[in-house]
Amino acid sequence: MKGRKLLMIPGPVEFEPAVLQAMGAPTCSHTAPAFIDIFGNCLGMMKKVWGCSDGQAFIMAGSGTLAMDMAGANLIEPGDRALVISTGYFGERYAELLKRYGAEVTILKSETGGTVPVSDIENSLKSTKYKLMTFTHVDTSTAVRVDPRPIGELGRKYNVLTILDGVCSVAGEEMQQNEWGIDVALTASQKAIGVPPGLALLVVSQKALEVWRTRRAPVGNYYCDWSNWLPIMQAYGDSRPSYFGTPAVNLVAALEVSLRMILDEGMENRIHRHWSIAKEFRSTMAGMGLKMLPLREEDAANTMSAVYFPEGVSGSDFLAAIAESGVIVAPGLLPSLKTKYFRVGHMGAVNNADINSTVAAIEKALKVLT
Numbered sequence: 001m002k003g004r005k006l007l008m009i010p011g012p013v014e015f016e017p018a019v020l021q022a023m024g025a026p027t028c029s030h031t032a033p034a035f036i037d038i039f040g041n042c043l044g045m046m047k048k049v050w051g052c053s054d055g056q057a058f059i060m061a062g063s064g065t066l067a068m069d070m071a072g073a074n075l076i077e078p079g080d081r082a083l084v085i086s087t088g089y090f091g092e093r094y095a096e097l098l099k100r101y102g103a104e105v106t107i108l109k110s111e112t113g114g115t116v117p118v119s120d121i122e123n124s125l126k127s128t129k130y131k132l133m134t135f136t137h138v139d140t141s142t143a144v145r146v147d148p149r150p151i152g153e154l155g156r157k158y159n160v161l162t163i164l165d166g167v168c169s170v171a172g173e174e175m176q177q178n179e180w181g182i183d184v185a186l187t188a189s190q191k192a193i194g195v196p197p198g199l200a201l202l203v204v205s206q207k208a209l210e211v212w213r214t215r216r217a218p219v220g221n222y223y224c225d226w227s228n229w230l231p232i233m234q235a236y237g238d239s240r241p242s243y244f245g246t247p248a249v250n251l252v253a254a255l256e257v258s259l260r261m262i263l264d265e266g267m268e269n270r271i272h273r274h275w276s277i278a279k280e281f282r283s284t285m286a287g288m289g290l291k292m293l294p295l296r297e298e299d300a301a302n303t304m305s306a307v308y309f310p311e312g313v314s315g316s317d318f319l320a321a322i323a324e325s326g327v328i329v330a331p332g333l334l335p336s337l338k339t340k341y342f343r344v345g346h347m348g349a350v351n352n353a354d355i356n357s358t359v360a361a362i363e364k365a366l367k368v369l370t
């Protein structure tokens with residue numbers, strides 16, 4: 001296609017043609033038997049991708065922030081204490097969100113490009129009784145990945161609900177929600193799940209649903225209230241028609257195609273592909289003398305990278321030069337460093353040819369500007 005550009009930002013990403021085709025099929029009724037099947041299949045496949053066979057999946061029309069909001073609205077009551085483990089921009093967002101529902105929020109902030117030491121998290125949990133804690137699996141502002149395992153363990157040990165913001169990780173990083181004891185793992189369609197923007201996706205543990213059932217106050221957000229949506233998800237799961245709010249029919253059809261492709265590839269193969277592309281990309285950047293924002297390579301994500309601009313080069317000139325080669329990457333997002341780095345998404349349908357084109361575009365920009 002003439003004028004086509006390669007979209008290498010951390011979401012939305014490039015999508016599989018079969019997924020885009022599914023979106024273009026004629027829209028059917030949200031209660032048509034064929035659509036009920038599609039929706040039910042999606043709920044079942046999500047639990048496989050998340051590694052959470054006994055959880056409850058939710059598919060909502062909305063972006064990733066709605067998924068964050070749904071977890072906050074249903075699990076927080078005024079006065080509840082929440083611990084936010086922040087590795088960047090989206091941790092700060094979760095803190096703001098939880099405060100809207102009346103939470104008393106404590107933020108444990110990492111140094112820029114680093115993670116919060118597990119011992120600091122444990123010390124906080126020892127000194128104060130929290131109802132829940134949130135963390136960002138991959139923070140899209142820093143490309144830092146947090147290991148969910150020890151956080152899930154601490155959640156169990158101190159009986160604190162754990163919420164994993166997986167908007168930039170699910171289907172691109174290892175995810176074992178059950179085994180790790182994560183209560184809510186949430187994402188959005190347009191990142192590693194590989195479907196155009198517009199779906200908020202969550203898998204919720206039975207324990208979290210139990211905590212929600214014993215609320216004293218009603219949920220202070222009408223659209224997000226699980227009282228409205230849990231019966232709908234259960235009905236779709238049991239192949240029965242139901243209605244609360246019209247689902248995003250065409251996006252759900254596309255989701256079914258993408259989830260099937262994800263499971264056909266196999267989770268292990270898929271994570272390995274993301275890992276190997278990320279590793280190759282970063283070692284090539286290092287070879288060009290470009291530095292990464294994450295302080296340690298083992299904390300760097302599989303799904304995206306955050307790269308400092310070369311010394312003495314204007315960021316906007318550099319991004320414009322990359323775009324000249326037909327590749328779109330994203331500017332920085334962390335307020336303190338916004339003009340110092342750029343971000344490259346390498347998730348979903350990404351392949352070696354995409355990465356080679358991206359590397360070539362960066363190499364050419366370097367040559368022209370330095």
Ligand SMILES: *Cc1c(COP(=O)(O)O)cnc(C)c1O
Nearest residue numbers: 063064065090138140167168188
């Ligand atoms: C993209 C992203 C979000 C926000 O998702 P939207 O779909 O833009 O609302 C939240 N958290 C993380 C980690 C993200 O990458």
